[in-house]
Amino acid sequence: MSGFPFAAIVGQDEMKTALLIAAVEPRIGGVMVFGDRGTGKSTAARALAALLPPMRVAAGCRFNCDPDRGGCAAGSGDCAAGEVIEVPVPFVDLPLGATEDRITGALDIERALVGGEKAFEPGLLARANRGFLYIDEINLLEDHLVDLLLDVSQSGENLVEREGLSIRHPARFVLIGSGNPEEGELRPQLLDRFGLAVEVRSPADLAARVEIMRRCDAHDRDPAGFAARFADDNRAILDRIAAARAALSGIAVDEDVLADAAALCLALGVDGLRGELTLMRAARALAALGGEDHVTRDHIRAVAPLALRHRLRRNVLDETGSTVRIDRAMAELWP
Structure with missing residues (x-):
């Protein structure tokens, strides 16, 4: 099923600009989107990730290693075969109930019990490497987890030291958080760690609201046909991103x-x-x-x-x- 095209999103120009800036300059440090429910926050983030061209990865690597850097960056040996494949840019949802082990990775209990082998089971940060990590209602996430995520997004590395394991692997991703201010605010010192902040509101223009309904309905009825309608516009946005990255x-x-x-x-x-x-x-x-x-x-x-x-x-x-x-x-x- 085709996702909603980035070019088809009506309005929300500030949010789209912030996401494009983050796609061009990952050192920005992520995007925080505050606003009403149902205003396209997650839709825009997913659409941008889907818009980007496939990335080259070492086949079998659970850390999305860049094959052009040579070898497995995490030292796991998963990249030893040397085969290179193309995969979509990852877009990983982080659920509010996720534990620290689920996020950072931990000891593979099954391999430890069955074979007596100490092995690392990568977490969500490994899956999100070189892609996007999206947290809805981030203002409801426990503060120590937000601290951890912001530290990793700034450093580009995830270090796990527990149960006799010491693993360091790349975790370079665009962190996107969204939330409704009415349900609680982030601490100012945490907000400061996000590069950009966007405020989105429900459209006040009647014509815009009608057009949103029309496009959502068209996408629901024929996702592939709807995506084809905006393929040229999406390609133009992709070309802008590629040119901007090269010129930056x-x-x-x-x-x-x-x-x-x-x-x-x-x-x-x-x-x-x-x-x-x-x-x-x-x-x-x-x-x-x-x-x-x-x-x-x-x-x-x-x-x-x-x-x-x-x-x-x-x-x-x-x-x-x-x-x-x-x-x-x-x-x-x-x-």
């Missing part, structure tokens, strides 16, 4: 743009330097997606709400939303 390292970021990013973070009282770094990386990825060769203040303006809205301290004297505070600060800095 060559995108120039001038000193005045770096100064703009730092000045905005200072004006907003953003703690630490993650804000500036994310602002710079997101602006560069956006420039690459637009086919431009250098970052401008306009790119900083465009990504500032995504990169900074979740990093602002609460101000009891200012009850305006974080996006309004960011817009106001930019207007004062760059009238």
Whole structure:
């Protein structure tokens, strides 16, 4: 059954932009999507993963090793045969009830009991390597698990040391979290670890809501035919991502743009330097997606709400939303 095409998603431009930026620049550190139920959060993430071309992996490797790097990165020997195959980019759902062992991996109990062999059973992080890890209602996930996931997503490695095992394997994935703020908020220090934050709302435009119903119904009745309708648009998006990835390292970021990013973070009282770094990386990825060769203040303006809205301290004297505070600060800095 064909998934819902990324190009067919109506509206939600900010969420789609954030996902495209994360696909181009994985160092962004993941995307947090807050919003109403039924607004296409998981649909958009799945559609983006399905849009990407198949990836090359070493046959039989349970860690999705990149064959171009040579050998099994986890040292398991699963890649020894040397055969290379193509598989879809993984999209892994992490259920709220998942234990730490299920996420990180643990001792293979069956092999230990039957053969007396200490063997590692990879977890969800191994399955998500080089793909996407999606957590719905992440604000309901236990804090220590969120800490663990954010640490791994930043380092790109998963280290497991327990039951006499010591395993280190690559775990490079785009972390996407979604949640409804009415059901609880993430701690600010955890929110700060996400690269980008998006706020989605149910469409207020009648025509948009009608078009969403029309497209969902068409997809339900004929998934393959519906996907074919948007195949060219999806291919164009894929070409943009591929071109942006290739051009990313060559995108120039001038000193005045770096100064703009730092000045905005200072004006907003953003703690630490993650804000500036994310602002710079997101602006560069956006420039690459637009086919431009250098970052401008306009790119900083465009990504500032995504990169900074979740990093602002609460101000009891200012009850305006974080996006309004960011817009106001930019207007004062760059009238």
